[in-house]
Amino acid sequence: MSQSEGKRMTDIGIFNELSEYIAIRINSCREESHDGDWIEHKAHNDYDLWFVQAGTVRIQIGGIEHTANPGDVVFFYPQVPYMAASPGEGCRFIYVHFDYGIGGQQRILGDFPLSGIVAHERIREEAELFRGTFIRSTQPGGVPGSRLYLKAGLTAVMARIIELHGLGRYTGAFVSGRNPRKSEGSLDVLQPIFKYVHDHLHRSMKMSELAALAGISEKYFISYFKKALGITPGQYIYQVKMNRARDYLYEKKHTVQQIAGYLGYPDPFTFSKAFKKYYNVPPSKFV
Known part of the structure; x- marks a missing residue:
């Protein structure tokens, strides 16, 4: 590739x-x-x-x-x-x-x-x-x-x-060379944040470090992120963590304690609480 x-x-x-x-x-x-x-x-x-x-x-x-x-x-x-x-x-x-x-x-x-x-x-x-x-x-x-x-x-x-x-099998020809959303905030600026979040799910992340990756002031970062993507940085991180938690549970080879560590939660209880809030069932009963 x-x-x-x-x-x-x-x-x-x-x-x-x-x-x-x-x-x-x-x-x-x-x-x-x-x-x-x-x-x-x-x-x-x-x-x-x-x-x-x-x-x-x-x-x-x-x-x-x-x-x-x-x-x-x-x-x-x-x-x-x-x-x-x-x-x-x-x-x-x-x-x-x-x-x-x-x-x-x-x-x-x-x-x-x-x-x-x-x-x-x-x-x-x-x-x-x-x-x-x-x-x-x-x-x-x-x-x-x-x-x-x-x-x-x-x-x-x-x-x-x-x-x-x-998959690289189609690129629209109507918007070649133009970005209709340029004035609203482009996702290009946020690409380093997406990668960083994926690579650092095992620990807590501060808004200041994410803002620095985007080259934006911390004060402006959250509003820029939400304007560009439609959700806040916190919502994005939470969603990615819940996606990964689901995937780990489907694999049936990780304990709840291990998954909590993989996703940066301090203990299984805190992770289980966050998981249940999202999926309406605790991780122990998800699969």
Whole structure:
């Protein structure tokens, strides 16, 4: 694995570590058909996915033209102007407008080059799953649980896009050379903290040492961290520790006392209390 591939996997791994904090909200979802003279100039206020069902869609962003074919999935970031058209036979696609955030940060995806056209052969299974959940959600009278299925389908699509990028098999072409979230605080500044936390779970960590790693004053560090990631440094450390505790318990070869030491807790009682607060059961009864 190259250094750049390793960094990409580390960066995108934040979605695994903080999966419990991820919230997806579907704002609207419909199927649209357009004839051959359709042209659209727009910039959306939220994230937007198009699942191309028929015809060809040409999209121009920043003076560069991109083409989406049937089966492809088009991913737009908020506030990015585009022009879309469907020359010739027209087109048909399912669109979904949605919010995707970690904690209080609703633009977390802006730190990653995911916006673009995902080729159908890379996302076929997830796109078909979403199409099925969309059809279910449009049944007359409403099928019980249909909106949950729709949300689950969208979650699977986003997980696949994130996975493809993490594996180096997809990089969105719509945001090349730009960072839509630069003014809000970039995760790049926090990467040394993420690594440091992972390497030092066995001991307590002070905000002053984490702030120094980021090159930020201690006074500003917590607010910067929360603005960039959507949660506080303390919440992040706690989440990572609970993830590791779960993994250690699944292995069934570590005592509660050992795990407490691995994760920097002074004694098994303190660890068990923190664990139960998170999982609602003590570590001795978790597996």
